[in-house]
Amino acid sequence: MSGKRVTFKNFWLAILLILPQLFLVFTFFYWPAGEALYWAFTLEPPFGGEQQWVGWQNFETVFADPLYWNSVKRSLLFAFSSTALAMGIGLLLASFVDRQLAGYKVYRFIYFWPYAVAAPAVGLAFRFIFAPDAGFVSVINVWFPGLWNPALDGFDAMVLIVLANAWSMVAYNFIFFLAGLQSIPRSLVEAGAMDGAGAVRRMRDLQLPLIAPTFFFLIVINITDSFVNSFGIVDITTGGGPARATDLMVFKIYSDGFKGKDYSLAAAQSLVLMLMVCALTFIQFRFVERRVHYS
Amino acid sequence: MIGAAAAAAIAIGFSAFEASAQQRQRFDYWYGLTGQLGEVMADHCKRFNESQTQYEAVCTGQGGYDRAEQNTIAAYRARQHPTLVQIYDAGTVNFMLSGATYNAVQFARDFNMKIDWNDYFPGVALYYATSRGEMWSFPYNSSSAVMYWNRGAYQRIGRNEAAGTWEQLENDLRSLKASGHACPMAIDFDTWQWVEQFLAIHNQSIATRANGYQGLDAELVFNRGLLPRHLTNMKRWLDEGLVRIQTAQTGKTLVQAFADGSCAVTMSSIANHGVVGSTASGGLQWSVAMLPVYEGFQRHNSLVGGASLWVMQGKSRGEYQAAAAFLDYVASRAEVEWMPTVTGYIPITNAAFRHMQETGFYNRPGFAGRETAITSLTFTPPNENTRGIRLGNFTSIRSELTSEMQAAYTGQKSVQQALDDAVARGNQILRRFEQTMRGRQLP
Numbered sequence: 001m002s003g004k005r006v007t008f009k010n011f012w013l014a015i016l017l018i019l020p021q022l023f024l025v026f027t028f029f030y031w032p033a034g035e036a037l038y039w040a041f042t043l044e045p046p047f048g049g050e051q052q053w054v055g056w057q058n059f060e061t062v063f064a065d066p067l068y069w070n071s072v073k074r075s076l077l078f079a080f081s082s083t084a085l086a087m088g089i090g091l092l093l094a095s096f097v098d099r100q101l102a103g104y105k106v107y108r109f110i111y112f113w114p115y116a117v118a119a120p121a122v123g124l125a126f127r128f129i130f131a132p133d134a135g136f137v138s139v140i141n142v143w144f145p146g147l148w149n150p151a152l153d154g155f156d157a158m159v160l161i162v163l164a165n166a167w168s169m170v171a172y173n174f175i176f177f178l179a180g181l182q183s184i185p186r187s188l189v190e191a192g193a194m195d196g197a198g199a200v201r202r203m204r205d206l207q208l209p210l211i212a213p214t215f216f217f218l219i220v221i222n223i224t225d226s227f228v229n230s231f232g233i234v235d236i237t238t239g240g241g242p243a244r245a246t247d248l249m250v251f252k253i254y255s256d257g258f259k260g261k262d263y264s265l266a267a268a269q270s271l272v273l274m275l276m277v278c279a280l281t282f283i284q285f286r287f288v289e290r291r292v293h294y295s
Numbered sequence: 296m297i298g299a300a301a302a303a304a305i306a307i308g309f310s311a312f313e314a315s316a317q318q319r320q321r322f323d324y325w326y327g328l329t330g331q332l333g334e335v336m337a338d339h340c341k342r343f344n345e346s347q348t349q350y351e352a353v354c355t356g357q358g359g360y361d362r363a364e365q366n367t368i369a370a371y372r373a374r375q376h377p378t379l380v381q382i383y384d385a386g387t388v389n390f391m392l393s394g395a396t397y398n399a400v401q402f403a404r405d406f407n408m409k410i411d412w413n414d415y416f417p418g419v420a421l422y423y424a425t426s427r428g429e430m431w432s433f434p435y436n437s438s439s440a441v442m443y444w445n446r447g448a449y450q451r452i453g454r455n456e457a458a459g460t461w462e463q464l465e466n467d468l469r470s471l472k473a474s475g476h477a478c479p480m481a482i483d484f485d486t487w488q489w490v491e492q493f494l495a496i497h498n499q500s501i502a503t504r505a506n507g508y509q510g511l512d513a514e515l516v517f518n519r520g521l522l523p524r525h526l527t528n529m530k531r532w533l534d535e536g537l538v539r540i541q542t543a544q545t546g547k548t549l550v551q552a553f554a555d556g557s558c559a560v561t562m563s564s565i566a567n568h569g570v571v572g573s574t575a576s577g578g579l580q581w582s583v584a585m586l587p588v589y590e591g592f593q594r595h596n597s598l599v600g601g602a603s604l605w606v607m608q609g610k611s612r613g614e615y616q617a618a619a620a621f622l623d624y625v626a627s628r629a630e631v632e633w634m635p636t637v638t639g640y641i642p643i644t645n646a647a648f649r650h651m652q653e654t655g656f657y658n659r660p661g662f663a664g665r666e667t668a669i670t671s672l673t674f675t676p677p678n679e680n681t682r683g684i685r686l687g688n689f690t691s692i693r694s695e696l697t698s699e700m701q702a703a704y705t706g707q708k709s710v711q712q713a714l715d716d717a718v719a720r721g722n723q724i725l726r727r728f729e730q731t732m733r734g735r736q737l738p
Binding site for chain 1: 543
C-alpha cells in the first residue's frame with residue numbers, strides 16, 4: 001500500500017458517469033433486497049393486502065425445517081464439486097492451449113462458447129444426452145443394467161447437475177487461466193524446462209503460484225455462481241428430485257415462493273442465501289487470500 | 296421542423312389507433328396452456344374476434360399454468376393485470392381468497408350474460424364453486440383421468456377388455472410381463488391421477504372439512520384409509536417389474552412410452568387422447584377405460600382437471616362488456632363442441648354432450664372412447680370427497696407428496712412413513728396458509 005489516494009479532477013462528471021449504474025444497482029438489487037427484508041418479517045398474502053408483522057417466525061420456520069438443512073447441504077456439495085471440476089478442467093485445457101498443442105488456435109476459439117449458452121438450454125441438452133432410457137448415455141445401461149438413472153437415483157441426479165454446471169463454467173475458467181498463463185514470461189517457464197522440470201512440475205511449482213490471483217478470483221466467482229445461477233439447470237434436468245436430492249437453495253426459494261406462493265418464506269430464505277454467499281466470500285478473502293501474492 | 300413533423304405523424308398514428316380501439320372494444324386475456332393446446336387457445340380468440348365486429352380479445356400466452364398464475368399475481372400487485380385469465384384447478388383457492396376477482400355469478404348477472412349455470416356437469420361446476428355451490432369462475436378446458444391400454448398387447452394375453460379392478464389389473468400386468476412385455480404399466484410421480492383421482496373414485500377424503508371446502512382449518516388425512524395399501528401394492532409391483540417409472544427425466548413421459556408401444560398400460564388425462572392418437576406408432580391398437588377400483592369398493596365419480604376463466608377486479612365497464620361477450624361466446628353450445636374436436640378436452644355442458652352423441656361424434660374414428668372421461672366424471676353425483684379439493688397452497692402439498700412418493704418408490708422409506716411425512720409437512724403448509732390468510736373466510 002502506497003497510501004496514495006486516487007482523486008478525480010471532475011468529481012461531478014465522475015458521479016454523473018456512474019449514476020446510471022448506481023440507478024440499475026438500486027433498482028435491481030437494493031430495492032428488491034429491501035422489499036425481501038420487509039417480507040421476511042411479515043406474512044405476505046399472494047395478492048397483497050394486509051400483511052402481518054410476525055417477527056422472526058419465518059426464519060424460525062426455515063431453520064427448524066430439516067429439509068432446509070438438506071437443501072443447504074446439497075447446495076454446498078454442488079458448489080464445491082462443480083467448482084473443483086470446472087476449475088480443474090479449465091486449467092487443464094488452458095495449459096494445453098498455452099503449450100500450443102496441435103490445433104490450439106481452434107480450441108482457443110471454441111472453448112469459450114459453452115459459457116454463452118443459457119443455463120436452461122444447458123439443462124435441456126444434458127437432460128436429453130443423459131436420459132437413462134433414450135439419451136446417448138443410455139448405452140451405459142445396456143452394458144450395466146440399472147447403473148445410470150438420475151430420475152430415480154439421487155446420487156446420479158447430483159452428478160448430472162454438477163456435470164452440467166461445470167460444463168458451462170469450464171469455458172469461463174479456461175479464458176481466465178489462459179490469460180493468466182500467457183502473462184507469465186516465457187523465459188521463466190523455459191528456464192524451468194531447461195533445468196529438467198516436466199510439464200506437471202512446472203505447473204505445480206512455477207505457473208500455479210504465479211497465477212494465484214487468477215486462481216483465487218475464479219474460486220470466488222465459481223462458488224458464488226454455483227449458488228445463485230444453478231436454478232436453470234436444476235429446473236430443467238431434475239426439478240429438485242428425486243426425493244429432494246437436488247433441491248438446491250435457489251430452487252427451493254423458487255418452489256416455495258413462486259410455485260407455492262409463500263413469498264415470506266421465500267424472502268427469508270433468500271436473505272439467508274445472500275448472507276451465506278457473503279460469508280463464504282468473506283471467508284475466502286480472509287483466509288485464502290492471505291496465501292495469494294499479487295505482484 | 297422534422298421533429299415537429301414526426302411528432303405530428305405520431306399523434307396522427309395514435310389517434311388512428313385510438314379510433315380503431317374505440318370502434319372495437321378491447322380486453323386483455325391471459326392463458327396458461329402452451330404447445331399445441333396453446334395454439335388452440337389462440338385460435339379460440341381468433342374465432343371470437345372474427346365472429347363479431349364489436350369487441351376484440353387481446354390474448355397472450357404466459358408459458359404455462361403456473362406462470363399464468365404467477366404473472367397475474369405480479370401484474371395485479373402492479374395494477375397491470377388482464378381482465379380475464381385462465382387459471383388451473385390448483386390455483387382456485389388463491390383466487391377465491393384474493394379479493395381480486397369478480398365472481399362469475401355476480402359478473403354474469405351484472406352484464407346480462409346468457410350462461411345456463413345448471414347445464415354444466417356437476418363434477419365440473421362444483422370444483423369451481425364455493426361451498427354453497429355458487430360459481431366464482433367460468434369452467435373452460437376440462438378433463439378427467441382415464442386408463443390407456445394397448446389392445447394388441449392385451450390380445451396376446453387372451454384378453455379383450457380393460458381391467459375394471461386393481462386386482463384384475465395386477466393379474467393382467469403379470470400376464471403381460473410373462474408374455475414378454477418389458478414394461479406392463481408406466482407410472483410417474485404426478486399426484487393428480489395416481490392419488491387425487493384414486494381417492495375420489497374410492498370415495499376417500501384427502502382432507503377433513505369436506506376436502507377443505509368448509510374452511511381453512513382442514514387437515515390432510517390421506518395417510519389413513521386405502522391409499523397406504525394401494526401405494527404399497529404399487530411399490531411391490533415396481534419391484535416385481537410390473538410397473539415402470541417413466542418421466543421426462545428417464546427419457547420418455549407416460550404418454551410417449553404408451554404411444555410408442557413400449558408400455559402397455561398407463562393412466563393420464565383424457566386431454567392426451569388426441570396426442571396419443573397423433574403420435575401412436577404404426578399399428579398400435581389402443582383404447583381408454585375408466586380408472587380401476589379395488590374389489591369391495593363402489594366406484595364414485597372422478598375429479599375434473601384443467602382450468603377455468605377468472606374475471607379480475609378493477610377494469611373498465613367497456614372491458615367487462617367485451618369479456619362478457621367472449622365468455623358467452625366460448626360457453627355457447629357450438630364452441631363447447633368445438634373444443635373437443637381440436638383437443639382431447641371434454642364438452643362441459645349436458646346440452647353439448649347430448650348433441651355430440653346424437654350427431655355421432657363419439658363413433659368417429661379417433662374420437663371413439665373419449666366419452667369414457669364423461670362417464671367417469673358423472674358416474675355418481677359428487678359428494679364431499681369427490682367434488683374437488685380446496686386446500687391452500689395445494690401446489691406445494693402436491694410437490695411434498697411427489698417427493699415422498701419418490702422416496703418411497705426408491706426404497707428410502709416405507710410407504711406408510713412417506714405418507715405420514717407428506718401429511719405432516721402438508722399440514723404445516725396448510726397452517727402457514729391459514730395464518731397468512733388470517734381474517735379471510737373461504738366463500
